Amino acid sequence: MIVDARPRAARPAVGGYLTMALAVAVMVLPLVWMALASFKDMDELYRLPIQWLPESLAPTNYVTATQTVPFGMFFVNSAVTTVLGAGLKMLLGLMTAYALVFVDIPFRRFFFYVVVCALLVPQQIVLIPNYALVAELGWLNTYQGMIVPGLASAFGTFLFRQHFLTLPRSILEAAELDGAGHLQRLWRFVVPLSGPTIAAVGLVSIVTEWNDYLWPLLVIDRPEMMTLPVGLTLLMNFDGVPDWGVIMAGTVLVTVPVLAVFFLLQRRIVAGLVTGAVTG
Template sequence: MSTGEAVAAPRGSATLARFGKYALLVIVACVSILPIYWLLSSSVKPADGIYQFPPDWIPMRLRWSNYAEAWRSAPFGNLYLNSVLVTVVGTFAQITVAVLSAYAFSFLRFPAKRLLFLLLLGAMMVPGHVVLLPNYMTIAQLGWVNTYAGLIVPGLGSVFATFLLRQHMLTLDRAVLDAAEVDGAGHLRILWNVVLPMSRPMIVTVLIIALVDKWNDFIWPLITTSAATMRTLPVGLLMLKSDEGYTNWGAVMAATVFVVLPVLVVFFFAQRHIIAGLTQGATKG
């Protein structure tokens, strides 16, 4: 075999491997996008188009009135208001608690610090549904059923957010923090002027994860609200269900677009920050 043939062979193998990677990525992307495309296309289909087989991937008849029917079938204006309020207030309160607790576990000295952190890690192993009943009994005794406090307060603590931020803060340059301490800065000033600016990508990542989680939350708003005026968007989809079940699937798909569209927009604009936060630095215990 000549030298040229030997060089061409590895290049051909590398090109083939690169083509295979791109093909795999395209397949994965199509599989991921397919449900969203089906949702959007079904939201403008007439009823017979949704049940058609083989499926009508590109609808020729568009029924935009599905969106008007969905909007009239439930008080979506009030549902949006509740979801935005619960999501925004709950997310920023949760991030505040997580930042403060992560800073304490990273830089403060206090008794049983390691034991408390191990208990915190243990709490990550407990499924969220296990604490639904104790949390509901607590807010019921406080009279917080059908209130914003009942929807928001039980979710203020996030073990995952605290753990993620603590692991990130441990990677920060300790010399910078020591220099600020020598200059006479207290803990709150160090947190505000040094730690938060250096941790911005990770904080944005945790904030977006918490925001999406609270926006899509279904179980907790379902069991803590019975009044239609206090329900959030995911629970509001149940209002489109009649005694016979879901019959107008076009309106149901349109209503689902109302729910998922804000999250898709947020994720589209924030995906760069999410990737940067999750890949920034290494973690150490």
């Protein structure tokens, strides 16, 4: 009689690895196809059966994309809205979460429930009221019109609050006895202890701001104020068949900066997202 000496836990582990490999393939293959398609001409893209590898790696489509639309100006607009929008979101989230945890204010648990409820509200519901307000303020085609309506981050506030509940209160109490005010306690003690959570919230905020398409499309109609996702629409050839190779080249140029930020912060992301997961 042959006895299987392998641990029973090894069999489910194999299934888990296969599932993870399948999930990774589903996410990565479209990116691989986009990168390869950015080097193909029209004939290669419409060829059957599908040809994965391009015949040439000449950056013709990238040259065409950068000459067709002002990517440099779009990049500056995206960088400004992303840096200011993500930075202010994190700042407001930090200060709001600090107040909900460390400041003795009335009904703070009620305010936390309001934040949780805000997570359940789709952003599309508030598009029309926000647009009406921005138009009334004269902020159409401006940076503040793109940035200000999205500054309140319920996700960041929630994640920061959950993390702050895990911090040792003795450190802050000692700082308070030494005469440190709330801002000193926040920046000198709480922020240095919250690196992984800040990285996680920062990444989510950066990706959200960089990839935002619908809101900038509503409030911006001047090409010199367009961001990269909106500017990509100028590559579409509405008179005939779109040159998808050129469009894929432009999409790669939009995607690369976000991927670079992700790889820089990936070590802290998981730790930040699981922080406070079991905290009430």
